[in-house]
Amino acid sequence: MRLAPYLLSLPALLLFAGVVVVPLVMTVLLSFHDWGQYKGIEPVFILKNWQEVLTDSYFHEMFARTFRIAFFVTLLAAVFGAPEAYILNRMKSPWRGLFLLVILGPLLISVVARTLGWALLFGGNSGLVNKALMSAGLISAPLPFMFTETGMVVALAHVLMPYMVLSVWAALQRLDPQIENAAVALGAGPFTVLRRIVLPQVMPGILSGAIIVFALAASAFATPAIIGGRRLKVASTLAYDEFLNTLNWPLGAAVAVLLLLALVAIVIGASRLVERRYAQVFG
Amino acid sequence: MAFLTLEKLTKKFGTHLAVDGLSLEVEKGEFIALLGPSGCGKTTTLQMIAGFVDPTAGAIRLEGRDLLAIKPAKRGLGIVFQSYALFPHMTVAENVAFGLEMQGVVAAERTKRVAETLDLVGLGAFAVRFPRQMSGGQQQRVALARALVIRPSILLLDEPLSNLDAKLREEMQIELRQIQRTVSTTTILVTHDQAEAMALSDRIVVMNQGRAEQIGPPHEAYERPATPFVANFLGKTNLVNGTTVRPEKISFGTSGLAGKVRTRIFQGNHWLYQVDTDGGLVTVIRQNTGEAMPTEGAAVHLVWQSSPPPSSGEVPAGRRGS
Numbered sequence: 001m002r003l004a005p006y007l008l009s010l011p012a013l014l015l016f017a018g019v020v021v022v023p024l025v026m027t028v029l030l031s032f033h034d035w036g037q038y039k040g041i042e043p044v045f046i047l048k049n050w051q052e053v054l055t056d057s058y059f060h061e062m063f064a065r066t067f068r069i070a071f072f073v074t075l076l077a078a079v080f081g082a083p084e085a086y087i088l089n090r091m092k093s094p095w096r097g098l099f100l101l102v103i104l105g106p107l108l109i110s111v112v113a114r115t116l117g118w119a120l121l122f123g124g125n126s127g128l129v130n131k132a133l134m135s136a137g138l139i140s141a142p143l144p145f146m147f148t149e150t151g152m153v154v155a156l157a158h159v160l161m162p163y164m165v166l167s168v169w170a171a172l173q174r175l176d177p178q179i180e181n182a183a184v185a186l187g188a189g190p191f192t193v194l195r196r197i198v199l200p201q202v203m204p205g206i207l208s209g210a211i212i213v214f215a216l217a218a219s220a221f222a223t224p225a226i227i228g229g230r231r232l233k234v235a236s237t238l239a240y241d242e243f244l245n246t247l248n249w250p251l252g253a254a255v256a257v258l259l260l261l262a263l264v265a266i267v268i269g270a271s272r273l274v275e276r277r278y279a280q281v282f283g
Numbered sequence: 284m285a286f287l288t289l290e291k292l293t294k295k296f297g298t299h300l301a302v303d304g305l306s307l308e309v310e311k312g313e314f315i316a317l318l319g320p321s322g323c324g325k326t327t328t329l330q331m332i333a334g335f336v337d338p339t340a341g342a343i344r345l346e347g348r349d350l351l352a353i354k355p356a357k358r359g360l361g362i363v364f365q366s367y368a369l370f371p372h373m374t375v376a377e378n379v380a381f382g383l384e385m386q387g388v389v390a391a392e393r394t395k396r397v398a399e400t401l402d403l404v405g406l407g408a409f410a411v412r413f414p415r416q417m418s419g420g421q422q423q424r425v426a427l428a429r430a431l432v433i434r435p436s437i438l439l440l441d442e443p444l445s446n447l448d449a450k451l452r453e454e455m456q457i458e459l460r461q462i463q464r465t466v467s468t469t470t471i472l473v474t475h476d477q478a479e480a481m482a483l484s485d486r487i488v489v490m491n492q493g494r495a496e497q498i499g500p501p502h503e504a505y506e507r508p509a510t511p512f513v514a515n516f517l518g519k520t521n522l523v524n525g526t527t528v529r530p531e532k533i534s535f536g537t538s539g540l541a542g543k544v545r546t547r548i549f550q551g552n553h554w555l556y557q558v559d560t561d562g563g564l565v566t567v568i569r570q571n572t573g574e575a576m577p578t579e580g581a582a583v584h585l586v587w588q589s590s591p592p593p594s595s596g597e598v599p600a601g602r603r604g605s
Contacts, residue, residue, distance in 0.1 A: 187385035
């Protein structure tokens, strides 16, 4: 029976269509509708929302901020996550499991709870983070964290770190355990082994981790909403405000669809690049 | 004084004695095989020479110097790993050049030596390939070239042929031996394959439970095994009336030990017989010369020379180091 595979996957297809495709299509259609303060949503086909989103510098600033934050979150996650995964991979049996749990543990806690934790640590001039930095002599005056991009980057980097660690960890697992010994036997010092042998081989892992972290950071909602509030908006919190505060659903839909399109373009472009770069080497 | 000396080398993992007081003297240019079943301590011995494992006791001397005092990265040994451990993100030429780069050899000299060594292993045309694009046998040659290009004082081979299929393995054995003769680098091979050890080495160290049961030329170890373990590990043996006889030394005659053929297996270049006798089941191997041979169920008589084993003077020429 040729039909059997299709029939068997029908329930899953229906579910996928029902909860992903239909709402998405409706959101896209919504972004072309008109809206007025007193007339509400009018189901007509106009380009007003798209024109506004694409030409108004206010929206440009929002999107620039969104991707700037996502970029620095990705950078921070790579700089801390990759060494973290390497150290973890070299740990001996009881410690490795324990520290893996410590790193992955945050995934078991709600993002909201974790971000509220950061809000408490950042909170005002007498926040714990500022007190610690000042007593360590790293800064002389308190740094503003709440309602700033710095605060958002720090909190998001922490929230998304496990994805980077897992991705690099997976790449490290594929490493030939003898390969570091091979480099050492040829006269390479520990730093050279890391830079010339290990790093290039886990690079695909770092890059795929970076794609995941970037996409999640750019579309994150809870963390920017709590740290940035309504003073410092990003694309996702902007769309939320348009929907629930201004009630301009069509404009909110245009923002949401644009964010989606931009992310899909970036993610596909980046993974194409990574695949092409490493196809020859790692096959 | 020997080139490389292992003195009562011992390694304990917890309470387990992996290597138990192994002593060995290796001459310059010699090809030594550490042979034994898995867990006999042969790989641990190799790793102690390489510096990846620290001995619990004992000493390793290279030309009189204490090798254990030198860091693994400074020992200047060439190692071919079982998995080859090639750098997948580098081309063949970059792989081979890596060791020279670490030694600070200038670029022009480096290029020349890489090309020479790749020619030596027959991969002159493959310099710009990545390891992933090569066959197992070719990767094995790259690993060999990478180890040889630094002109190592000792070449360590850790089961280098075990990932190749039987036919390729045989070809590589011959080639490995030729290359080793050409560069005349002192070589230590770790293997569990007695045929490989015998084919390649000047002397075999048969290891069992961390100890060397016998050290000697392959032919001598095969013909005059020091212990029953060595006799069994190096090939098939029969225990007939208290004496051990190799199956290929037994032939069918008109008189002698009477028996009946239980099974007969044809293996191309030879026949493998199992014969029931009063002294127990005897294995017999006969060359396939094209003549008619006894069939299953046939009554036969087994004869063999009970003369003393050959003295070392009878060891074929060429077995000794070149």
